[in-house]
Amino acid sequence: MTHLIAIYFSYVYNENNNHLNMQKVMMMADKGLFLKIDPNFPLPINVQIKEQIKWLIGIGIVKPGEYLPPTNQLAEHLQLNRNTINWVYTQLRDEGIVLMQKGRGTQVAEDAKVEELKAKRMPMLTFIEKTIQEASEQGFDLEEVILSSFAFIQLSNNHLEKNNVQILFIECREHDYAFYRQEIEQLTGANVRTVFVEDLHAAHDVKEAIEQTDFIVTTLNHDEEVRELLAHCDKKILTIGATAEMPLMIDIAKMEPGSKVGFVCLGNKGGQWMSQRVQDAGISQIVSMPRGTSNHEKLLETLKEADRIYASPVVYDKVKELAPDKTMLYPLKLEKSSEALLKDLTNPKR
DSSP states (O other): OOOOHHHGGGGGOOOOTGGGOOOOEETTTTTTTTEEOTTTSOHHHHHHHHHHHHHHHHHHHSOTTTOOOHHHHHHHHOOOOOOHHHHHEEEHHHHSEEEEETEEEEEEEEEEHHHHHHHHHHHHHHHHHHHHHHHHHOOOOOOHHHHHHHHHHHHHOOOOOOOOOOOOEETTTTHHHHHHHHHHHHHOOEEEEHHHHHHHTTSOOOOHHHOOOOOEEEEEHHHHHHHTTTOOOSSEEEEEEEOOHHHHHHHHHHHHHOEEEEEEEESSSHHHHHHHHHHHTTOOOSSEEEETTSHHHHHHHHHHHOOEEOTTTTTTTHHHHHHHEEEEEEEEEEEEHHHHHHHHHHHHOO
């Protein structure tokens, strides 16, 4: 049953792999199945988990109507933050693969989306197994094959033309909302309007913006909050997530134990999110100092005390000017599944 894990992460089974002892394993005891993550693999951990679950469902090992492990249980077994598992389940829900019901858990859906997934993954299984075998026989490094394939696909994709789709993007003022908005615009070609969560709470007049939009997009940080505030709305709400690029994690992992690292965004919550992504990657030897630029005095204290500063794109120039010798960019990127969701909004037949 565990052969499907080898399909996507087969290189981690190499007994000579130096990263093997860093992997964490969760067993679905009732099925004898394992989910495996590797913080050194060049895909974000939450994407690793999500894609393995889709394989389990796609080839019929986890069946429609069955429940996935509770988020706290899966997070505990994988030694991850619960928000990471919530993100995975939320993305699966937005893709129509699972149903999330308070008090009952996360259940594999019995609908056309799951049948479509199975119809794609079953023939894909044979193809990928054959590809991995051929790559191994020719001496190709599987990780390099995966990365180079991604790059080739990106080179082959045509840019989307601007269209008349209207998207309402909802985020708070403390996160790098400019990054998300730019990504949404580039991937969808749609007209994007930003509304802040704080304005929804303050009951500002956003009724017109909601009525004129085709889709609402928010981030994992505010998924439940936005859905609750817009429970009366009949618009489709999608949740997207971002992560840091792998070279950044490698650089931070190489820092001396006890190093003080500042993570700076628009607000403290943004800085905390940046810091949490580092912890989720299994990096624990540093002292994290999340900070927002809204409190200038506290920011200056952090810049003085920290050994290194990572600033989000939206505040990088400002922080770099204040601490030019310490400041580095915290490069963000959308999760692959988030990219796919956004592309499907304006190009459903892709």
